[in-house]
Every structure is written in C-alpha cells, then in structure tokens.
Amino acid sequence: MKQNSKKYAALLATAVMIGLASGGIIAYRKLNSPQPPNTQKTQNNTANSSKSPAEKLIKLTDSVSVKPAAGDYTADNHIWRLVNKTHPLKNSKYRPENLQLATVDSRPDKPEEERSVRADIMPDVEQLFASAKAAGHDLQIGSGFRGYELQNTYYSSYVNAYGQAAADKFSSKPGYSEHQTGLVMDIAAADHNCYLETCFGETAAGKWLAKHAHEYGFILRYPKGKERITGYQYEPWHFRYVGRELAAALKQANMTFDQASPILLGEPSAEKSR
Numbered sequence: 001m002k003q004n005s006k007k008y009a010a011l012l013a014t015a016v017m018i019g020l021a022s023g024g025i026i027a028y029r030k031l032n033s034p035q036p037p038n039t040q041k042t043q044n045n046t047a048n049s050s051k052s053p054a055e056k057l058i059k060l061t062d063s064v065s066v067k068p069a070a071g072d073y074t075a076d077n078h079i080w081r082l083v084n085k086t087h088p089l090k091n092s093k094y095r096p097e098n099l100q101l102a103t104v105d106s107r108p109d110k111p112e113e114e115r116s117v118r119a120d121i122m123p124d125v126e127q128l129f130a131s132a133k134a135a136g137h138d139l140q141i142g143s144g145f146r147g148y149e150l151q152n153t154y155y156s157s158y159v160n161a162y163g164q165a166a167a168d169k170f171s172s173k174p175g176y177s178e179h180q181t182g183l184v185m186d187i188a189a190a191d192h193n194c195y196l197e198t199c200f201g202e203t204a205a206g207k208w209l210a211k212h213a214h215e216y217g218f219i220l221r222y223p224k225g226k227e228r229i230t231g232y233q234y235e236p237w238h239f240r241y242v243g244r245e246l247a248a249a250l251k252q253a254n255m256t257f258d259q260a261s262p263i264l265l266g267e268p269s270a271e272k273s274r
Contacts, residue, residue: 060263064253066246073265076181079121079243082261083178085168085231092175093148096182104129105190106141117144118182121217121241125185128216135212137205138190142237146179169233178221183241185218201236213239214247219257226256 057065073080076094083089100119101112104126117125132139146154152174158167178184186196187209194200201210201224210220218239222232242250242257250260 058264060249060255060260061253064249064255066249066264068264069243069246073261079183079241080246080261080264081181082257083176083181084258085172085176087261088173088176089180094180095147096145099145099182102141102144104141105139106144107188110143111150113145113147113150114143115141116182117141117185118241121183124216124218124241124244128213128218131212131216132205132208135208137208139205139209140188140190140192141185142188142195143179143186144184145182146177148174148180151175151177151180170235178240184221185239186235186237187239188237196237198234198236201234206236209239210236214251215244217241217244217247219247219250221257223256229256229258231258 056068058068059065069078069080071078073082074090075081076089076091077096096118098119099113099116100122101116102125103122106115129139151172155167155171155173158171161167172178174180188195188200189203189205194203194206200206213220218241220236221238221240222230222235224234224236227233240257241247246260250257253260
C-alpha cells in the first residue's frame with residue numbers, strides 16, 4: 001500500500017511538472033509571437049504627423065495680412081529694415097556685401113557705385129524694367145546705392161544751397177538714407193523727362209510705375225499726402241524693395257512702410273499705426 005502510494009505521488013508530481021512546463025511554453029510562445037499592429041494608434045499617429053501648425057500671419061489691417069519673413073527685421077541687411085529720420089542704420093558705414101552693377105539701363109554719368117543695387121533683388125529689377133518696356137516705357141536707374149561718403153556729399157551740398165530745414169525735406173543725412181541699403185532706386189524715364197521732379201508722377205512712365213511696381217516687390221516709398229508720416233516730400237521716382245508679398249499688401253492697405261514697420265515688429269505703438 002505504501003509502495004502504491006509512493007508511485008501515485010510520483011506520478012502526480014510528474015504530471016504537475018509536465019503541466020507547468022506546457023503552460024510555460026505556451027506563455028512564452030504567446031509573449032514572443034508577432035502581435036497584430038494597433039491600427040487605430042497607427043492611423044492616429046499618421047494623421048497627427050500630416051498636420052503642421054498653421055503659420056501665424058501678421059495683420060496689417062482688418063482685411064490685409066502678410067506672412068512673417070525670416071530673420072531679424074532690424075538688421076541692416078534685411079529687406080524689411082526700416083530706415084528713416086528716426087531709424088538710422090545701426091552701422092552708419094554699412095555697405096551690402098552683394099552689391100552688383102545694375103544689368104538694366106542706368107545713367108552713364110553716375111559713378112559705378114550709384115549705378116549698383118543688391119544682387120539678390122536684380123531679378124525683380126530686370127522683370128520690372130522688362131515689363132515697363134513691354135508697356136512702352138523705357139526706364140533708367142537715376143540713382144541706386146549710395147555709400148555714407150557719397151550721401152554726405154549730396155546732403156552737404158543741399159544744405160549749403162538751400163539750408164538744412166529745406167534740405168531735410170528731400171534729402172537724408174548720411175547713415176539715415178535708404179539708398180545705403182542697396183534696396184532703393186530713383187527711377188527715371190530714359191529721356192529724362194521730369195527727372196527727379198514731382199511732375200514725373202504725371203508722366204505715362206510714372207503712372208505705370210505707381211500702378212505696377214508692387215508686382216515686382218517695390219513700393220513708392222514717399223507717396224503724395226503721406227509727407228507727415230514719411231518725413232519727406234512726395235517723390236514719385238523713389239522706389240524701395242520690400243519683396244512682392246509685402247509690397248502688394250502695402251499697396252492694398254494704402255499704407256506706408258513707416259506705418260507698417262511697427263506692426264511687423266510687434267511693437268506696442270503698432271495699434272496707433274493701423
């Protein structure tokens with residue numbers, strides 16, 4: 001009886017061990033077998049990865065907005081850099097590194113420096129002049145880049161001739177001139193009709209520029225009726241490059257660059273400029 005009991009106990013122990021071993025093998029296989037993908041989670045991740053945050057627009061007016069530009073808008077080499085009587089260049093002797101002699105017609109009696117603009121805006125300059133020519137207007141750069149020394153020569157001569165109060169209405173002190181950015185052109189008709197005179201705005205070429213320059217990234221920088229805002233008299237020949245999108249927005253909003261700049265920079269005074 002004892003022997004049978006011992007045999008029974010041994011058989012029972014063996015069966016238990018086999019059962020435990022079988023369960024372990026099954027559990028091991030289950031843990032290590034490939035699992036079906038969580039399709040819901042995969043779909044959610046895919047959907048989320050395809051979404052990008054909406055780009056925040058800069059609101060110039062209730063109906064006009066622009067995309068922000070890369071870089072520091074206050075840097076002397078930025079195309080959105082405001083330069084006027086209260087915002088001089090940080091480096092008064094600033095000179096763009098990429099100046100290029102204009103590939104369009106320019107006044108041959110001017111020094112090469114003054115017949116140059118920044119190379120990165122030259123494609124738009126060429127397209128502007130080509131479109132004007134196609135419309136029947138032969139244009140010429142009357143004055144492009146002016147370094148500190150050349151601007152000082154101009155400004156000093158005007159002060160000597162007309163007095164500082166009068167000169168300040170149409171000429172900039174050195175270091176305060178947009179011409180020094182390489183982003184500005186005084187544009188003239190090739191026949192010099194109304195050259196650097198307000199009557200240029202009434203010529204066919206002047207009217208065409210006022211209507212179409214923004215399509216190529218240029219704004220009429222000192223428009224009529226905005227003298228108190230810009231600080232300068234009406235100059236229908238003075239065009240400043242700010243890029244096509246901003247130029248179109250300023251045209252649509254009937255806003256000067258002086259009014260737009262604090263908004264672009266997010267300054268507290270921006271609300272007063274709207």
